[in-house]
Amino acid sequence: MIELKDICKSYYGQGIENKVLRHIDFKIEAGEFVMLYGESGSGKTTLLNIIGLLDPCTSGQILLDGKNITNLAGDEQAKLRNQTFGYVFQSFYLIPELNVMENVCLPAGYAGKKKKEMARRADTLLQEVGLADKKKLRPSQLSGGEKQRVAIARALMNDPDIILADEPTGNLDSGNSGKIMTLLKKQHLQGKTIVMVTHDPEMDRYATRKIRMADGVLV
Numbered sequence: 001m002i003e004l005k006d007i008c009k010s011y012y013g014q015g016i017e018n019k020v021l022r023h024i025d026f027k028i029e030a031g032e033f034v035m036l037y038g039e040s041g042s043g044k045t046t047l048l049n050i051i052g053l054l055d056p057c058t059s060g061q062i063l064l065d066g067k068n069i070t071n072l073a074g075d076e077q078a079k080l081r082n083q084t085f086g087y088v089f090q091s092f093y094l095i096p097e098l099n100v101m102e103n104v105c106l107p108a109g110y111a112g113k114k115k116k117e118m119a120r121r122a123d124t125l126l127q128e129v130g131l132a133d134k135k136k137l138r139p140s141q142l143s144g145g146e147k148q149r150v151a152i153a154r155a156l157m158n159d160p161d162i163i164l165a166d167e168p169t170g171n172l173d174s175g176n177s178g179k180i181m182t183l184l185k186k187q188h189l190q191g192k193t194i195v196m197v198t199h200d201p202e203m204d205r206y207a208t209r210k211i212r213m214a215d216g217v218l219v
């Protein structure tokens with residue numbers, strides 16, 4: 001489904017090259033639940049952002065179902081980001097001025113979906129993540145676990161094939177982590193491909209494959 005070929009990523013500061021990813025070759029099959037581990041600074045977030053087209057690589061290729069998506073035009077890239085990938089981050093990134101319902105609907109708005117259809121889907125998703133009664137609240141009125149569940153509902157709004165999750169339970173207690181993982185597991189069972197970064201060895205049991213990163217390479 002996704003194939004990374006010889007991916008390198010460097011950051012440059014004050015004339016010095018910092019090689020963050022070094023020649024990464026990596027294939028993810030449809031339906032896998034890949035758990036990505038590794039020390040802080042090893043390049044996990046960088047790799048996830050490159051897979052999800054949130055950040056460009058310095059060299060190498062990304063293939064999606066055999067098609068090279070490395071240097072797509074802006075609008076094609078935006079379409080993939082909106083419809084093929086769903087993103088869940090450690091710090092939620094909800095929009096504070098929008099209520100729960102509006103935050104969940106956001107990706108569908110970009111995709112040009114009809115209001116009624118959007119509301120119906122958002123209702124179903126909020127039901128599924130257990131927040132049907134909090135639709136009108138703002139993110140500031142929610143707990144961390146609730147915010148992350150809103151973020152997951154938002155990530156699922158356009159029914160993406162691939163879910164990229166960067167330490168989605170990193171800021172949560174074990175009860176809330178369990179809820180988030182139950183939701184992700186359900187998505188996996190429904191056939192979604194998931195790549196998740198975590199520091200928590202407890203998450204092993206959800207993975208179909210575990211990968212460790214060290215110093216910009218997969219080991």
Ligand SMILES: Nc1ncnc2c1ncn2[C@@H]1O[C@H](COP(=O)(O)OP(=O)(O)OP(=O)(O)O)[C@@H](O)[C@H]1O
Nearest residue numbers: 011012018020038039040041042043044045046047
């Ligand atoms: N925008 C940036 N500019 C310059 N350097 C960056 C940038 N983003 C990341 N880096 C560097 O790239 C390296 C890898 O960062 P990355 O965020 O991918 O690590 P990580 O494995 O996700 O770590 P953590 O577990 O702490 O989240 C770090 O050394 C970091 O300083």
Ligand SMILES: [Mg+2]
Nearest residue numbers: 044045046166
């Ligand atoms: Mg990170």
